[in-house]
Amino acid sequence: MNKKNIRVRKGQAPGKLSRADFRARFFDKFTDPAFGAEASALKRIEIIAWDGYTEHRKAPLTHPAGRGYADPSYDLSDEWRAARQAIRAAEKQQKDPASPSRVLVISGADRNDGTCPGEISKTWRLSRIVIDTLRKARIQADDLDLSLITSEYGKQIHPCKGCVSTAMPLCHWPCSCYPNHALGQVNDWMNEIYPRWSAAHGIIIVTPVYWYQVPSALKLMIDRLVCADGGNTDPSSTDGKDAKKAKQIELAGWPYPKHLSGRTYGLVVHGDVAGIEGVRRSLSDWLDWMGLIDAGSQARLDRFIGYYKPYATSHDELDQDKNVQEEVRNVARAVAKAVRELRAGTLSQPDEQLETPRQK
Numbered sequence: 001m002n003k004k005n006i007r008v009r010k011g012q013a014p015g016k017l018s019r020a021d022f023r024a025r026f027f028d029k030f031t032d033p034a035f036g037a038e039a040s041a042l043k044r045i046e047i048i049a050w051d052g053y054t055e056h057r058k059a060p061l062t063h064p065a066g067r068g069y070a071d072p073s074y075d076l077s078d079e080w081r082a083a084r085q086a087i088r089a090a091e092k093q094q095k096d097p098a099s100p101s102r103v104l105v106i107s108g109a110d111r112n113d114g115t116c117p118g119e120i121s122k123t124w125r126l127s128r129i130v131i132d133t134l135r136k137a138r139i140q141a142d143d144l145d146l147s148l149i150t151s152e153y154g155k156q157i158h159p160c161k162g163c164v165s166t167a168m169p170l171c172h173w174p175c176s177c178y179p180n181h182a183l184g185q186v187n188d189w190m191n192e193i194y195p196r197w198s199a200a201h202g203i204i205i206v207t208p209v210y211w212y213q214v215p216s217a218l219k220l221m222i223d224r225l226v227c228a229d230g231g232n233t234d235p236s237s238t239d240g241k242d243a244k245k246a247k248q249i250e251l252a253g254w255p256y257p258k259h260l261s262g263r264t265y266g267l268v269v270h271g272d273v274a275g276i277e278g279v280r281r282s283l284s285d286w287l288d289w290m291g292l293i294d295a296g297s298q299a300r301l302d303r304f305i306g307y308y309k310p311y312a313t314s315h316d317e318l319d320q321d322k323n324v325q326e327e328v329r330n331v332a333r334a335v336a337k338a339v340r341e342l343r344a345g346t347l348s349q350p351d352e353q354l355e356t357p358r359q360k
Contacts, residue, residue, distance in 0.1 A: 006251070008166075008243045022050055049184070058180045065236045074236035083174045083191040084233070090198035101339050102140040103332075104200035105130050107147065108207030108218035114151035121147065122305060122318050126268055126328050127206045133332035139339060142196055146217035154187040160223035164230070168254050168360075169238050170246035173231030175224055190224045197228065202264045202339045203292065204331065209271035209279050222286065229290045230256035230360075256359045261291025264338040264347065266299035266331040270324075272314065276302035293349055295338035298330045 017025070026046045035042065052060070059077035066072050093099050109123035124145065131141040149155050158178050164171040178188040197203070207214055214222070232238065238246040265287045269280040280302040284294065294300060303324045306317030318324070341347035 006244055006247045008247070016054065019050065022053060026050075052182050056182045058182050060181055070234050070237035071239070072236075074239065076235065077176065079179060079191070080172070080174070080176050080235065083194060086191070086195040087174060087198045090195035094199050094201060097343070100140045101138075101202075101336075101343060102142060102200050103134055103202040103204055103335060103339060104142045104144060104196055105134070106203065106205045106207075106218070106221075107143075107145045108205060108215050110147055110150050110210070110215045110217050112145070112147040112151055115147070116150075119315075121208065122270065122314060123206050123208050125315075125318060126270065127204075129325055129328045130204055130206060130268070130332045133329045134336055137333065137336035139202075139336050142200065144193065144196060146215075146221060149189065149217050149220075155189055156187050157189050157193075157217060157220040157224060158185050159220060160226060163241070164226050166243050167246035167250040168230045168256060169232040169249040170241060170243060171227045171231045172235045172238075173227045173233050173259055175227045175231075176235050176240070190221070193221060194228070197225070197260055200263060201342055202266070202295070202335045203287070204266045204268070204335055205283060206268040206328075207270075207279070207283070209269065209275040212275040212278060214279055214283070225260075225290075228259045230254070231259065254359070258291040262342070262349075263292050264295050264335060264342055265292045266295050266335040267301060268328055268331055269302040270305050271302075272304060272306050272311070273308060276304065293338070293342075293347060295331075295334040298327075299334035299338070301327055301331050303327065 023046060026049055027042070030042055051057075059075075059079065061078040062075040063078060063081075064072060065074045065076040069076070094102070105127050107121070107123050107127040109121035111117045111119075111121045112124065113120045124147070127143070127145075131143060134141040146157075149157055160175075161177050163177065174194045175190060178190070179186040205218070207218055210216070213219065232246075232249075237249060267280055267283050267287075269276050269283065271279075280300060284300055288294070305321060305324060306314045309317055338347055
């Protein structure tokens with residue numbers, strides 16, 4: 001396509017909220033009568049929030065990008081810069097031969113005993129087995145429990161806005177869509193999660209099946225990691241979110257860098273009736289696509305726990321299933337061995353030197 005013929009399609013987004021609708025939504029957060037004593041203060045704060053919304057102050061704290069960026073004068077978000085610096089520090093640590101071997105262990109269940117269910121998840125219990133096994137193998141385990149978004153005040157993973165589907169360079173690494181202060185889209189957990197992926201030599205995901213799919217928190221994290229697969233490390237090159245400029249850059253030739261490739265991985269997928277194989281395959285396909293290396297067939301586990309038994313006794317079924325507990329240990333053992341080989345330069349990746357004819 002000729003760059004002069006690039007079109008940016010418009011017309012889907014609704015108009016701005018009315019003043020009354022904005023005010024109503026703002027005060028919905030302060031329904032508790034205890035806030036009544038500060039009603040006048042909240043009214044003043046709401047006026048400031050309305051101004052930020054109408055003026056679209058997405059990133060109110062910025063400084064010129066400076067050297068190393070396509071446009072040194074571009075007003076770069078301080079929050080994005082901090083996230084990028086954290087990723088760089090994590091990458092440096094990960095590549096340092098003297099640094100300890102590290103595996104990120106992700107518990108994908110949405111529930112824990114600090115929220116509605118009032119009981120821990122089997123996923124969390126299985127991840128304890130993984131972590132204990134890694135530590136016995138002298139591997140550092142970084143424990144990432146995604147259920148915290150359902151039980152911890154203010155902790156959120158906001159949804160992916162699909163910038164990559166407009167043009168890959170519009171999707172920044174790390175994601176620059178959040179925080180968006182104008183829309184109140186703050187407290188995004190991903191700026192902490194990105195460096196944890198970058199610092200890891202291996203990844204182990206432990207997850208249940210929810211309606212033939214992964215749980216909501218895990219899917220949110222997966223979608224927000226799209227920027228790690230081909231993302232642009234320089235928001236100034238696209239003038240922030242200039243869709244036309246991003247399309248021009250992609251059409252001129254984009255390398256689609258895989259920022260997390262080369263790490264090894266394992267999976268533990270469990271369910272009670274159906275869906276485990278489909279979820280395990282989809283997770284494997286996703287991690288393979290990002291350039292991660294599986295740690296062998298025994299590192300990709302899907303098992304039923306309490307098959308067609310009552311939900312009420314599922315933890316008891318796990319207690320009794322010594323075989324599945326040992327299989328989970330084997331996932332961790334396989335990843336630990338793969339990490340050692342990875343760092344020694346002996347982990348086999350037969351297609352590593354092949355150039356794909358299709359970059360995307």
